[in-house]
Amino acid sequence: MDFTFWDILRNLLLAARWTVLLSIVAFVGGGIVGLVILLARVSSRHWLSRSAELYIGLFQGTPLLMQLFLAFFGLPLIGIRIEPWSAAVIGLTFCASAFLAEIWRGGVEAIPLGQWDAAKSVGLHYVEEMRLVILPQAFAITRAPMVGFLVQLVKMTAVTSIIGFEELMRASNAINNATFEPFTVYGLVALIYFAMCFPLTRYARHLQIRAQN
Amino acid sequence: MNYVLDFGWLSQALEPIIRGAFATIFLTAVTGVLGIICSILGASAARSRLPAVRRAIESYVELIRNTPFLVQLFFIFFGLPSLGLRLDATVAAILAMTINLSAYGTEIVGAGLDAVSHGQREAGQALGLRQRHVFLKIVLPQALRVIFPALTSQIVIMMLESAVVSQIAVQDLTYEADMLQARTFRAFETYLVVTGVYLALSIVLRRVMVAGGRKLLAGGIS
Numbered sequence: 001m002d003f004t005f006w007d008i009l010r011n012l013l014l015a016a017r018w019t020v021l022l023s024i025v026a027f028v029g030g031g032i033v034g035l036v037i038l039l040a041r042v043s044s045r046h047w048l049s050r051s052a053e054l055y056i057g058l059f060q061g062t063p064l065l066m067q068l069f070l071a072f073f074g075l076p077l078i079g080i081r082i083e084p085w086s087a088a089v090i091g092l093t094f095c096a097s098a099f100l101a102e103i104w105r106g107g108v109e110a111i112p113l114g115q116w117d118a119a120k121s122v123g124l125h126y127v128e129e130m131r132l133v134i135l136p137q138a139f140a141i142t143r144a145p146m147v148g149f150l151v152q153l154v155k156m157t158a159v160t161s162i163i164g165f166e167e168l169m170r171a172s173n174a175i176n177n178a179t180f181e182p183f184t185v186y187g188l189v190a191l192i193y194f195a196m197c198f199p200l201t202r203y204a205r206h207l208q209i210r211a212q213n
Numbered sequence: 214m215n216y217v218l219d220f221g222w223l224s225q226a227l228e229p230i231i232r233g234a235f236a237t238i239f240l241t242a243v244t245g246v247l248g249i250i251c252s253i254l255g256a257s258a259a260r261s262r263l264p265a266v267r268r269a270i271e272s273y274v275e276l277i278r279n280t281p282f283l284v285q286l287f288f289i290f291f292g293l294p295s296l297g298l299r300l301d302a303t304v305a306a307i308l309a310m311t312i313n314l315s316a317y318g319t320e321i322v323g324a325g326l327d328a329v330s331h332g333q334r335e336a337g338q339a340l341g342l343r344q345r346h347v348f349l350k351i352v353l354p355q356a357l358r359v360i361f362p363a364l365t366s367q368i369v370i371m372m373l374e375s376a377v378v379s380q381i382a383v384q385d386l387t388y389e390a391d392m393l394q395a396r397t398f399r400a401f402e403t404y405l406v407v408t409g410v411y412l413a414l415s416i417v418l419r420r421v422m423v424a425g426g427r428k429l430l431a432g433g434i435s
Contacts, residue, residue, distance in 0.1 A: 063387070064374075070401065170282070
C-alpha cells in the first residue's frame with residue numbers, strides 16, 4: 001500500500017485528537033486532585049503539609065515514564081484491570097496534580113497576610129475563607145504559569161506512547177514503520193505539536209505581561 | 214487478590230542498575246556542560262545587533278520549547294539519516310538532549326544577562342577592558358549567579374526526561390530496567406526500585422550543583 005503525503009497528514013491529525021483529549025482530561029483531573037494536594041500543602045497541620053510536600057517532590061523528582069510504568073504494572077497488582085488509556089490518564093493526572101498544586105501554592109503564598117486576617121475578621125469559616133477569598137485570588141495570579149504548565153502537559157502526553165496509548169506519537173511510529181519516511185513523518189509530528197503548543201505559549205506570555213502591568 | 218512484592222532478584226540486579234545509573238549520569242553530565250556553553254552562546258546571540266541572528270535564535274527556542282523531547286529525539290535519530298547524517302544512538306541522545314536543554318537554557322541565561330545592570334558594562338568599558346573581557350569577567354559571572362538555581366532545575370528536568378532515550382536503545386537506567394523486568398517478570402518491583410534510584414539521582418544532582426555553584430560563583434568575579 002502506498003501512502004501519499006495527505007494520507008500521512010490525515011492519519012496523524014486523527015491521532016492528534018487523542019493527544020488533545022488526554023491533555024484535557026489530565027489537566028482537569030490534575031486540577032481536581034491538585035486542589036486537594038494544595039489544601040493539604042497550605043494547611044497549618046505540619047504532618048499534612050509535609051506529606052503534600054513529599055507527594056509533590058516525588059512526582060517532580062522522578063521521570064514521568066517511570067510513573068507511567070508504575071501505574072501500568074502496579075494497578076493490576078491491586079486488582080484493577082488497566083489498559084494503556086487508563087494508565088495514561090491516571091499517571092498524567094497524578095503528575096499534573098503535583099505540578100498544579102505547586103504552582104497554586106506559590107499563588108496562595110503571594111497573597112498578603114491581611115487578606116487572611118480580613119477574611120477571619122468578617123467571620124468566615126476556613127472553607128468559606130478559602131473558597132471566597134484566598135483561592136480565587138491565588139488562581140487569578142497563577143493563570144500564566146497554569147497555561148504554561150498546560151503546554152508542558154501536552155508535550156508530556158507523547159511519553160504515554162511508550163506504554164502503548166495510541167496518541168499522536170504512537171501513530172507516528174506506526175506510520176513511519178509503514179512508509180519508511182521518518183523525516184516527513186517526525187517533521188510533521190513536530191509541526192502538529194508545535195501548532196498545539198505555540199498558541200498556548202503565546203497566550204501564557206500575554207497573561208504574564210498583562211499581570212506585570 | 215494477594216500479590217506479594219518480591220525483591221529477591223535485586224541482589225543479582227545491582228550491577229545492571231549501577232551501570233545504567235552511571236550511563237544516565239554520564240549523559241546528564243555531558244549534556245549539562247555542552248548545554249550551559251550553548252545556552253551562553255545562544256543568549257548572547259539573542260542579544261546580537263543583527264536582526265537575522267536574533268530571529269534565528271528566537272525561532273530555535275520556540276520550536277524546541279513547543280515540541281516534545283521524544284519527537285526531537287526520534288527526528289534526530291530516525292529522520293536525519295535520510296539526509297545522510299547517520300548517528301550512533303548515544304551521540305543522537307546527547308545531541309537531542311543538548312539541543313533541548315540549550316533552548317530552555319538560552320531563555321534562562323538571557324534573563325540573567327538582562328538582570329545585570331547596564332552600569333556594570335559601562336564601568337568595565339570605562340576601565341578600558343575589551344568587549345570580550347567585559348562580557349566574560351563582569352557581566353557573565355553576575356548573570357550566572359542570578360540564574361544558577363533555575364539552570365540547576367532545568368538540568369535536573371533534563372536528566373529525568375532522558376529516561377526516554379531508552380527508546381532508541383541507549384543503555385541508560387531505564388533501558389536496564391526494561392531488560393531486568395523482562396528477565397525477572399517483576400515489572401512493578403523493578404520500576405519501583407529504579408524510580409527510587411532516579412529520585413536519589415535528582416536529589417544528589419541538585420545538591421552537588423548547588424554546592425558546586427556556590428563554590429564557583431560566590432567569589433565569582435575574579
